[in-house]
Structures are given as C-alpha cells and as structure tokens.
Amino acid sequence: MPNRRQFLRQTAAFGLIAGLLPGIASTTEVNAASMPSAAEPEVTREVDVLVVGGGTAGTIAAIQAGRAGASVLLVERNSQLGGTMTTGGVAFPGLFDAWGKQVIAGIGWELVKESVELDEGTLPDFAKVPQRHWHNQVYINQFLYAILAEEKCAEAGVEIAYYEFPQAVTKTGDGWEVDCVGFGTKRRVCCRQIIDCTGGAEVVGLLGLPRLREEERQPGSFLFMLGQAHEPGRNQIHQLYVHGADSTNSRTVTLANLTGRKSILAKVREENKRLMHLQPETGFRESYRIQGETLITVNDYASGRVFDDAVCYAFYPVDLHTRTGVKPQPLKLGTVPTIPLRALIPKDSRNLMVAGRCVSSDRLANSGLRVQASCMGMGQAAGVAATLAAKAGTTPLEVPLKKIHDLLRNHGAIIPGDAR
Template sequence: MSTGLNGGQTVTIPLPAKDEVYGEYDIMVFGGGSAGCTAAIQAARAGKRTALVEKNGILGGTTIVASVNFPGLFHAWGRQVIRGIGWEIIERTAELGGAELPDFSVVPPRHWKHQILVNRFLYSAVLDQLCLESGVSLRLHEMPAAVRKGEDGLYVALVGKSGLKWFKTRKLVDATGDADVTGMMGYARQKGEVLQPGTLINDIGGYDPAAVDQSELNRLYEEAFRNGEVDRSRNGLYNDLRAGRINMHVQHIDGSESESRTAAEVKARRNLLDTVRLLRRVPGCEKLEVRYVANECGIRETWRIDGEAEVDEQSYVSGYVWPDAVCYSFYPIDLHHHSGYHIEQKYLQPGIVATLPYRALIPKGSDDLLVAGRCVSGDRMANSAFRVQASCMATGQAAGMAAAIASELNCSVRDVPVEVLREQLERSGAIVPEIPISSME
C-alpha cells in the first residue's frame, strides 16, 4: 500500500509481464469530451496510433451527459478566434441540421448569444464519425486505474466491464476535466478551499405560468424553507417557471472523486425532487412534471494542474500574448459563488482576446503527460473563463498535436519545439495567436 495525494490509501500495481499487455498505442487520451475528442482526432490525423478512453458509453462530455449545451465561444469582436477541429465538429453538426449558427459578424450585446445550441444526438454521432474516420480507437466504458513507467515506455491499466487490461503507450493526454491522470501519476494539482456550485440541467412542463400567483408561490416556498422541506431560501422560482427550467445550482459539492461525485449527484436529484414536490402544491402547478433531466450534474470546478506556466486573471483579461501561445480563449471571468446564485463576472474590453500558452498544458516536470481542457494551469478566476467548451477544444487540439510531435521526436513534451507545434496547428486549420517580436526576444 502507498499513500495517495489526498492522504488516502492507494494500491500499488506492479508493471505487467509482457504477455499481460493487451495492446499498444502511440498516444492515449483520457476523457471523451470537448478537449479529449479534439486531442484524439488531432493525434490520429498526425499519423499516431491513438486510443480515446471514456468512462461513459457516448462521446461529448458535459455537453451530452450533463446537457451543458453551450459550445462556444469561437468568435470575438466580429472575427473567428478558434477554428480547427472543434469548429469542424460544429460545422458538421450544423450540416446535419443539428445546430443553427448565428451571424458572427454582428457583435452581440451579451457574449452568450454566440453560444451554439446543438442537437445532442447528432453532435455525439458526429464525434463518433470524426474519431473513427481519423483512425482513433474508441475505448468506451473504461477508466484508467494506474500508470506505470517502464524502461521501454508507459504502461496504462484500464478497468472496464471485463476487468483490468494493460496497454503500452508513449505519450498521454489528460482531458478528464478533473486532472485524474495527472494526480494518478503524482504530479502536483491544486483545488480551491471552496468550489463553484454544480448544475443539474432539467426541463419542466405541464403548467401555465400565467395561472400562477407569484406572491403565493413565494409564500409557499418560504414556508417550505422554514419547515426544512427545501434546502435554501430563494425568490426566483417564478422566472424558472417562465423559462421551463428549475435553476439547479447545487452548492457545497465536490466532483473530484467518485465518493464526493456520488454525493453531488444524489444531492442534486434530491433538491430537484424537493422543489418539484413543493411546486405541485402551488395553484396552477398541480400537474407540473419533469420532462427531462441530465444524466449527470454539471461540474464547474475541481482540480487544476500546477503547470510549467500559470494563466492568471491579469494575463487573461489583458489579452497578454504568451511567447508560447498556442490558442485563443474568449469568455468573461465567470466565477459562480459557492454559497448562492451570485456570479462574479468581468468582461474583456473591446478588442481584447485572451491567449493560452503551451506550458500551461504541461504538469510541472512532466515528460510524457499533457493536459487539455478546463483543468489546464490557471488561477481560479482565469479558469472560470477558459473552462468553456470552445477553449477546451482549442487546448485539446494543441495537446493532441504536441503529443504526436513528442512521440515522433521521441522527446519530452517539455522539449517539443513550440515553433513546430504552432506551424503544425496552423496547417491543421487551427488559429494560432501572432506573437509580437518583443515577446520572442
């Protein structure tokens, strides 16, 4: 036995014998969401034998299983700032009738108007197609259990329906959203003392909002709160009824481990049920029903890696161009307060677009592991902005290309030539920030 990073006991799994290795890849990507899919597609298109490992039976990550259906933002101030594989996914989904693209030449009064609602089935089917067309080996219903370094490469234990299987690989991409593989390999991570709330997306119906007395609704809710029937006081339920969705921000949850994630899911569903029971006592809502609820609670924040570089709030909102910038990110600071419905937002000034550096994708001291998605290296405020899906897609493509280059050159991910990485990303359709000469000196 050995002590894990969080103080718990973890089982030390020895390296497998040669006859215990089930298969071999050049690159293994963990997490089939926005970052993981783009990373795997890019690595495979670069000619590398690539596996994509996903715990669910469907690709798409929180867009699909948590219904956080807000792919964006790909455009800023009337121009496109993120393209490449992520945008290809959106375009193909739109061609199938699964998304309606707004007029991006018009700068909207609110940033979220340029988010793109997708048909979840068509979106996930497009991800299947693009992965398979690129040569990605899909490994659904599997999770990593251990990573061990041998003299001739890395060995990864996956756990699935048939038990534990070992695979050999050269490079890894952690796109789990929670830096799971990063922690498994012993690299440093950081997590805030308090975390942003999660959200359980739902749709409700079976009532007429016009028939509901708002003051009576508020009175019954406050009475239920005093009686302990609901977990907090709030007065925005009438707006929820008008929107057809109960605002389910679930405070005091931690989605970073299976046990705490289980507690979060159970708490979210219980809160929704308690609210529905209450609403059915409100005149006009007697037949209210939940017509849809997401499979999972959407988690905004858990671990962030301690990277070779950290994106802080000031560098993000100022539009600082990092000397090793590999992509743009465009979204306001969007920190949801852990104890209520307050959101701390800081908008980017007109013309400003943030950039993300390659070094923020590298855990400190890592030779074989890259990270993509919401858990790349940044402080809490910057993380609350670049955790959105388009930015995750951009970092995923960068990580997939960097892993392919490192595998090809047989070098550490820290030694990947940034100029080569940026050039290859541009050739693959990505938009790469132009680095000022002063930053290169």
C-alpha cells in the first residue's frame, strides 16, 4: 500500500493528466466564506421579517423586504430558490401583461428580465395582444434564475437558510418565536413579522388558523424531456400529469414523485428514447388556501373587480386542470383582476401575511391567481407591508394603504390604476 506522500504524488499527477485529456471535465474550486460548526446546531436569530418558503412569491417578498431596510431571514426546505419555476421546472412564467400593457413589474419582472438577457434570450412584445394567452409568457433559463435570485438576496442583505422548516410557531409580545429544524441544525427565530409563502399556507396551518381545500386537487405535472436535448430558456419540456398529486406533507409529496417517475420510466421503455432531462420533483398546482380578511371569488376575478385595498394586478385565464385536461376560460376584453391586501392576511391574525397560490380565494379564482407573475406581485406587496409594519411596531392591516402603494411604486411595482 503506498504511503501518504506517494498517494499525494499520484493524485497530483492524475490531476495534471486529467487536465490535458479531452473529455475529462476540469474542476474549479471555490470556498464557502464561513462554514457553521456541526458541533453547534443551536442557532438563534433575530430579524424584522421571516419569510417561509423561497418559491415564486417568497423570493420576491424577501428581496423586497431587504431592499426596504428590514432584516430578513428566508427559510426554504429545498436546495434552491424559485420553487415552481426552478425545482418544478415551469420556467415559462406569465402573465406580466394584459391587453397591450404591462400590468405586473417590479422585482419579479426585474429578475425574469435579467435572466433572459443574461441568457441572450428573447422577451415578448407586450404592446401586441396575443391570440393565445401563452404567447406572451416568457422563456427563462431556470438554472440562471435560481442563482440570480440568490445574488439579489445577498445584495438586499437577505440571509438564506436552506434545508430548514418551521416546526413550532409561538406568539410573543411584539411578534413571533419560530423553531425551525434542518439536518444538524435547530434554529430559533425571533421576528416581528412572518410572510408565509409555502404554497399551502403551512405556517398558517401550524397556528391552527382556518384554511380552505377541496377533496380533489388539480393534477400536478412532472416535467421531463425524451429523445432530444432540453434547451433551457428556449423551449418547453414534456409534461406528464400526476393525478392526485398532493403537496400537503412529506408523505403525499413522496407518493406524487414516485408515481410521476414510475410513469416516466414506463414512457422511456415504451417509446425507446433516451431520457434527456428530468426535474427533481412534481410541480403542484394547488393545496391549502387561507381564509383571509377578504376572499376573492371567481366573480371578483372574472369581472376585474378593483378592490379598495388592491395592491397588485393579476392576469390569466380561469385555468382549472382536471383528469380530462384543461380548457382555459379567457377573461373578457379589457378585464384585469386585482388582488386586495386583505386577501393576503389570515382572518383575525396579526403580524402574519401570506403570498402566492395560498391567497384567500375560491378554487376557480385561484386557478387564475396561482400563476407566477401574479405570485411575484403578491410577494412584493407582502414584503412592503410586512416591512412597514415591522418598522412601525404594528400589524400590516394598520399600515396606511398610501404608504404601501408609495413604497411599492418606489421599487418599480405597478399599482392598480397605474398600468403602463
């Protein structure tokens, strides 16, 4: 057996040869600035705003809160930001426009636009009203989006905690005490405000506040590519419905993933094509929704009701997926729905908001509200409201609406009535 010195010489020689041979990838080394000690799993953190869930809405909420001057911790149970866009693979976000005008902008659009530009992609012309709604959705490179999102969080001073999730939430005199757990880590967070962006309002559920959900959920989609290379930011990939997909807990998510992968393996064998790309998990369309201070009904949505406390627009057909597929119901010409602040606040709660697909809404309204651009708009509004409430020592509903609107405008968002 060679001694250590011989082993090191052989390893160095192999590295030199590997660098010269074609077909062997070179290795670039980077160092993490500071690694936490495994011997110190207990972490206490005090912040103004805790954002739970780093998906479509949560990423934007955290960046907005950080840019507005709040100290922010973003807790995400997976390994990257972006949620449905990145881990789910639906890298085709929409809709940022309606009837020839941009209606959703701000931080979400900034991130999408930079992702496309860095990837040398193409942006749609919002001045043109498309024949089909999806013509103005944006192709993005999901891998670039995830790391650009991390960069923007860092620039905004947002701390990210991957692989962690709340296990207990307790009210305190001026906010919350949240116990989070990850492998090798226990974290206690003391915060003034919580923004629940988990998709299924899981923090709201931990608190025992009312949530809404149908017995049957829309099918999830497992995204993959057979027989040809997937070109991120240039094309859509194949999708397979996973019926009964439920993101309620780890057991139901496991079942959905196993079911989807089993079906894709059967397709590989049946079609005799190479599997070229596979997303790591199912993309889910619906789970729990909150019962908020206001509930958005499908009539509110389809009529384009302008709520008194509207904080952003939404735009997409009513888009309910079933076992037989989906038949989008387009909105009438000129109709642009709005989302009220009260739909982001669980009923009878304080110092707590949600953003994203768990917004307070009935099922049909939610089928249009749940898409990525609308979730980004909600996330930015929640980030502003939570930050202003934290600074004032109050709760979001008590923050003057004008202050919320003014700060949103300062950060590039479009307020209902301001469409470009």
